[in-house]
Each structure stands twice: as C-alpha cells, then as structure tokens.
Amino acid sequence: MEEFKIRTYTKKELALLYFPDSTPQAAGKHLKAWIQRNKPLMDELAITGYQSNSKSYNPRQVKIIIDYLGEP
Numbered sequence: 001m002e003e004f005k006i007r008t009y010t011k012k013e014l015a016l017l018y019f020p021d022s023t024p025q026a027a028g029k030h031l032k033a034w035i036q037r038n039k040p041l042m043d044e045l046a047i048t049g050y051q052s053n054s055k056s057y058n059p060r061q062v063k064i065i066i067d068y069l070g071e072p
Contacts, residue, residue, distance in 0.1 A: 004071045006063050010056045014065070017072035034069060041068040 004017075015027035022030065032052075035041055044064045050057075057065065 004066070006059050006066070008056055008058050009062055011054075014057060014062065014072070018069070035065065038068055041065065044068075 009017075011031070012024045012028050015031035016022070016024060018034075019027035019030050035045070041064065045061055048058070048060050048064070050061055
C-alpha cells in the first residue's frame with residue numbers, strides 16, 4: 001500500500017480514500033458526517049477557514065482530519 005501524503009485533496013478524493021467501496025457521493029456524505037460529529041475536529045477546521053461548501057481540503061486541513069480520524 002502507498003504511503004499517505006499530506007497534500008490538497010478534493011473532498012470526494014479524500015472521502016473515497018476512507019470509503020473506497022462507496023460511490024463518490026456516498027463516501028462524501030459519510031466523511032462529512034464523521035467530521036460534523038466530532039466537535040473538536042470541526043473547531044480546529046474552523047480555525048483554518050474551513051467552509052462546508054468548499055470543494056477541497058488544504059494540506060493543513062487534511063493533517064487535522066488525519067490527526068482525528070487516522071489515515072485512510
């Protein structure tokens with residue numbers, strides 16, 4: 001398996017890494033739900049300027065997600 005790299009990911013791209021057997025739409029909904037249920041994670045993402053309607057996560061946001069949810 002490839003080593004996970006911290007970089008900019010589209011939301012669907014990162015979601016599919018966590019849920020590879022799901023459709024892109026379903027994977028996105030699952031990841032969004034995981035993130036929204038984790039208040040400390042949401043708080044840290046908010047500090048970075050995270051917007052729920054953005055199309056991607058920047059490297060800093062990806063690092064925060066990984067810190068809370070683990071590597072996909």
